[in-house]
Amino acid sequence: MNLPDFQLASHLIVLLATLMLVVQLLMVTQRMLITNIRLFAVQSLFLSGIAAAVAFFHHAPHVYFMAALTLAGKVVVLPWFLKRLVRKIGIEQEMHPWINPPTAMLLCGGFTLLGYLVARPFADTGNLGSNTFGVAIALVLMGFFLMINRRRAITQVLALLCAENGLFLAAISLTTYGMPLVVELGVFFDLFIAMMVLGILVYRIRATFASIDVDRLNQLKG
Amino acid sequence: MEGLPMLLLTLTLWGYVIGALAGLLCWQREKLANLLSFGSATLAALGGLGASVVCLVGDATSFSIRWDFLESAVPYLKFSVRLDPLSAFFLLIVSSLGLALSIYSFGYARGFYGRTKVGVLGAFYNALLLATTFVFIADNAFFFLVSWELMAMTAYFLVTFEHEQPEARHAGVLYFIMSHIGTGCIILGFLLLFQASGGYGFIGFHALGERMSAGRRDAAFLLFLAGFGVKAGIVPLHIWLPAAHPVAPSNVSALLSGVIIKSGIYGLTRVYFDFLGTPPLWWGVTLLVVGSVSALLGVLYALMDHDLKRLLAYHSIENIGIILMGLGAALMFQHANHPLLGAMALIAGLYHTINHALFKGLLFLGAGAVQHAAHTRNMEELGGLIKRMPRTAFFFLIGAVAISALPPLNGFVSEWLTYQSLLQGFGATGSLTRLIFPISGALLALTGALAAACFVKAFGITFLAQPRSVQAERAHEASPTMLAGMALLAVACVFLGLFPNQFLPLFDPLTDQLLGVQISRQLAAPGGIVLSSLGLEAGTVSTLGITLTAVCLLPIPLALWIFFGRAAARQTGMTWACGQKTLTPQMQYTATGFSKPLRIIFKALFRPHRAVQAEFEFSPYFARTIRFESHIEETFEARIYRPLQRFILRTSRRMRALQAGSLQAYLIYIFVTLLLLLILTL
Numbered sequence: 079m080n081l082p083d084f085q086l087a088s089h090l091i092v093l094l095a096t097l098m099l100v101v102q103l104l105m106v107t108q109r110m111l112i113t114n115i116r117l118f119a120v121q122s123l124f125l126s127g128i129a130a131a132v133a134f135f136h137h138a139p140h141v142y143f144m145a146a147l148t149l150a151g152k153v154v155v156l157p158w159f160l161k162r163l164v165r166k167i168g169i170e171q172e173m174h175p176w177i178n179p180p181t182a183m184l185l186c187g188g189f190t191l192l193g194y195l196v197a198r199p200f201a202d203t204g205n206l207g208s209n210t211f212g213v214a215i216a217l218v219l220m221g222f223f224l225m226i227n228r229r230r231a232i233t234q235v236l237a238l239l240c241a242e243n244g245l246f247l248a249a250i251s252l253t254t255y256g257m258p259l260v261v262e263l264g265v266f267f268d269l270f271i272a273m274m275v276l277g278i279l280v281y282r283i284r285a286t287f288a289s290i291d292v293d294r295l296n297q298l299k300g
Numbered sequence: 301m302e303g304l305p306m307l308l309l310t311l312t313l314w315g316y317v318i319g320a321l322a323g324l325l326c327w328q329r330e331k332l333a334n335l336l337s338f339g340s341a342t343l344a345a346l347g348g349l350g351a352s353v354v355c356l357v358g359d360a361t362s363f364s365i366r367w368d369f370l371e372s373a374v375p376y377l378k379f380s381v382r383l384d385p386l387s388a389f390f391l392l393i394v395s396s397l398g399l400a401l402s403i404y405s406f407g408y409a410r411g412f413y414g415r416t417k418v419g420v421l422g423a424f425y426n427a428l429l430l431a432t433t434f435v436f437i438a439d440n441a442f443f444f445l446v447s448w449e450l451m452a453m454t455a456y457f458l459v460t461f462e463h464e465q466p467e468a469r470h471a472g473v474l475y476f477i478m479s480h481i482g483t484g485c486i487i488l489g490f491l492l493l494f495q496a497s498g499g500y501g502f503i504g505f506h507a508l509g510e511r512m513s514a515g516r517r518d519a520a521f522l523l524f525l526a527g528f529g530v531k532a533g534i535v536p537l538h539i540w541l542p543a544a545h546p547v548a549p550s551n552v553s554a555l556l557s558g559v560i561i562k563s564g565i566y567g568l569t570r571v572y573f574d575f576l577g578t579p580p581l582w583w584g585v586t587l588l589v590v591g592s593v594s595a596l597l598g599v600l601y602a603l604m605d606h607d608l609k610r611l612l613a614y615h616s617i618e619n620i621g622i623i624l625m626g627l628g629a630a631l632m633f634q635h636a637n638h639p640l641l642g643a644m645a646l647i648a649g650l651y652h653t654i655n656h657a658l659f660k661g662l663l664f665l666g667a668g669a670v671q672h673a674a675h676t677r678n679m680e681e682l683g684g685l686i687k688r689m690p691r692t693a694f695f696f697l698i699g700a701v702a703i704s705a706l707p708p709l710n711g712f713v714s715e716w717l718t719y720q721s722l723l724q725g726f727g728a729t730g731s732l733t734r735l736i737f738p739i740s741g742a743l744l745a746l747t748g749a750l751a752a753a754c755f756v757k758a759f760g761i762t763f764l765a766q767p768r769s770v771q772a773e774r775a776h777e778a779s780p781t782m783l784a785g786m787a788l789l790a791v792a793c794v795f796l797g798l799f800p801n802q803f804l805p806l807f808d809p810l811t812d813q814l815l816g817v818q819i820s821r822q823l824a825a826p827g828g829i830v831l832s833s834l835g836l837e838a839g840t841v842s843t844l845g846i847t848l849t850a851v852c853l854l855p856i857p858l859a860l861w862i863f864f865g866r867a868a869a870r871q872t873g874m875t876w877a878c879g880q881k882t883l884t885p886q887m888q889y890t891a892t893g894f895s896k897p898l899r900i901i902f903k904a905l906f907r908p909h910r911a912v913q914a915e916f917e918f919s920p921y922f923a924r925t926i927r928f929e930s931h932i933e934e935t936f937e938a939r940i941y942r943p944l945q946r947f948i949l950r951t952s953r954r955m956r957a958l959q960a961g962s963l964q965a966y967l968i969y970i971f972v973t974l975l976l977l978l979i980l981t982l
Contacts, residue, residue, distance in 0.1 A: 176964070196978050222974070226967045
């Protein structure tokens with residue numbers, strides 16, 4: 079691999095990672111459920127772009143496979159499934175979040191800073207895309223934060239998926255070829271199961287509490 | 301020599317197993333269950349007795365027979381049993397008491413016919429004996445703990461056997477909690493030993509203390525003291541004992557007080573003398589202090605209690621204290637490198653262990669017969685039973701004399717040995733800590749006197765004078781098997797009292813194993829009937845001699861009476877009637893009244909509380925009703941356990957706020973932890 083190629087790839091990956099971060103910030107402020115799902119699809123698209131770029135520059139076929147899996151799973155199938163779920167339940171908006179959007183944006187800025195600070199020792203390992211590790215940590219933290227800040231079960235799962243995207247990015251940025259294929263497949267399978275459970279659970283919660291607001295779950299406590 | 305004890309012991313273990321199974325299988329046919337389970341237990345106990353006697357009598361040197369009882373697939377856990385002198389000695393205790401109790405139980409269990417399931421009682425009774433036997437012969441820390449827990453569990457089921465009564469359930473829960481605290485300490489102690497030895501076999505633990513660092517050794521000492529102390533019932537870990545022992549069926553109470561609490565003594569002896577090596581001075585001092593305090597407080601609380609069985613339970617605390625005094629003195633002598641004195645103190649402690657098993661068993665059986673006949677344990681409702689159950693009264697009296705350490709019975713012999721070792725300790729050791737010997741000797745003397753006072757009360761109020769209730773009036777003599785069980789123990793008490801020199805050689809292999817010396821020849825003075833404390837000039841006593849002298853002197857008062865007494869004019873009146881025509885039970889001395897002087901003397905400890913409420917008709921001289929209430933403070937419950945309980949409840953209530961049931965809250969916990977960890981890495 080010659081040097082200009084490497085730099086080009088590096089620039090491309092950083093660009094895509096930045097876009098992922100921007101999309102994530104948009105999600106933090108966005109309250110419409112459908113828009114949130116679309117934003118997640120866009121973020122996953124960028125992620126699969128990163129994976130494809132890594133695969134292309136390293137000529138690693140199994141990373142291609144991962145990119146394709148991301149594209150199929152997270153860009154097409156999951157958003158379609160979630161949208162259908164949202165339409166069925168008939169809820170369009172997230173309820174009032176705990177923390178209002180401007181403060182949330184500030185906090186997320188803080189997480190990004192923290193991510194970069196933590197990622198500093200790994201920044202110059204020379205891997206392709208190693209400088210995106212900070213973004214990856216920031217994505218994980220923001221996903222977590224989003225999960226806490228939202229009340230609907232669906233948006234919480236969406237937040238979990240975002241955090242998973244962050245993990246995927248971290249795997250790409252820390253190692254040369256991403257995680258081993260088996261691990262990635264396992265993670266995908268986990269997500270698949272999680273979605274199945276969610277699909278069933280959301281109906282159950284609504285049937286029991288006439289709401290899918292997770293606040294009410296504390297009534298289950300003995 | 302090896303084959304016979306092994307065979308007998310195997311038969312014993314299987315005997316208990318068969319007894320337990322038989323009890324469960326024929327629980328619908330009460331008589332058959334009674335016969336099979338207790339019959340099996342009788343034979344099994346006989347086998348155990350044979351095995352231990354063959355071992356202890358056969359050879360004076362220390363021996364050790366070891367084999368695997370069952371194959372085990374679990375690593376570290378080996379079902380290996382070993383019969384060494386210490387095990388054999390405790391096997392002797394459990395078997396001899398088990399024999400008497402099983403015979404007694406034939407008659408006693410008949411009282412449960414139609415009320416509760418006799419088969420279940422028999423099954424648990426056998427299981428308890430089996431577990432206790434395993435505790436004494438286990439040769440592996442894991443196996444020991446398994447047996448230990450099995451013993452605790454079966455004892456729990458027996459304590460709550462009459463579970464219709466809330467009292468029994470509460471006592472059971474208390475016992476369960478305390479027992480588990482103790483077991484936790486023991487497990488930690490064994491883990492410390494495991495770290496040093498790398499295995500769980502008891503053989504690998506031998507003299508392990510020399511290879512441990514001082515801190516770990518001290519930690520192990522304290523952990524084992526707390527762990528086995530709970531089971532033994534040392535103050536202040538004793539609170540389960542007066543609650544649990546009275547509510548169990550009486551044959552089980554006798555087993556609990558006679559043997560189960562001795563498993564704590566066995567554990568302490570095994571660990572301190574076999575495992576932990578030469579002790580530092582403060583171990584012995586601690587044990588001696590704990591023993592003295594337990595002895596004194598035990599007897600003081602016993603004096604204040606008017607429940608016959610609870611009184612006996614408090615006396616168990618007292619006697620455990622006396623045993624610990626012997627063990628503590630032995631540890632101090634071991635530190636000072638006086639093996640002979642150490643052996644004497646150890647023998648004193650262990651002699652008292654078997655004595656206490658015998659006479660406390662006897663007393664509990666007597667109390668059980670009383671409860672069986674009069675349906676109450678409250679002494680204030682008893683009285684006059686000596687006329688209705690004379691044989692029971694006689695056996696109870698023998699037990700009372702023995703526990704009060706009056707010559708010539710066995711309690712006297714072991715307490716005399718304890719005194720001797722304490723008194724000689726002052727001269728034999730150097731530092732200022734030797735002052736503790738005469739002090740604890742004085743406390744032992746005080747304890748003995750108070751115990752005698754307490755049994756004057758127990759026997760006098762229960763058996764003498766007039767019955768205080770209808771139930772006591774209708775009491776009847778115990779059945780022949782019950783009397784036979786008591787008689788067996790009474791004979792053993794008399795034998796151990798009159799012939800200590802014949803019994804002491806049994807300790808030779810034991811002291812040889814633990815301390816490397818044999819002193820039964822030094823203790824037995826020439827002539828065979830005089831007991832000396834290591835040399836004639838140090839102090840001697842002969843219980844047989846005292847008895848023979850008393851018998852020889854008997855003609856003198858008889859002659860005096862014949863010569864002078866018959867001549868005098870005689871008038872017969874009612875005893876202590878003070879000229880009154882009739883005596884009613886209300887005029888009798890009550891147990892409360894009898895113990896009043898001591899309640900006043902030890903006011904600081906008991907904090908007696910009394911309240912009188914009276915309603916008057918028209919003038920203060922004519923009361924319509926008077927309500928009198930008097931009780932003493934349960935110091936340890938009120939000062940230690942209740943604050944502790946409140947603290948635990950309060951803390952848990954605060955911690956429960958963490959468990960909000962809100963998903964977000966749980967997420968925040970995780971998130972904050974994650975953030976903190978990330979920030980820490982910066």
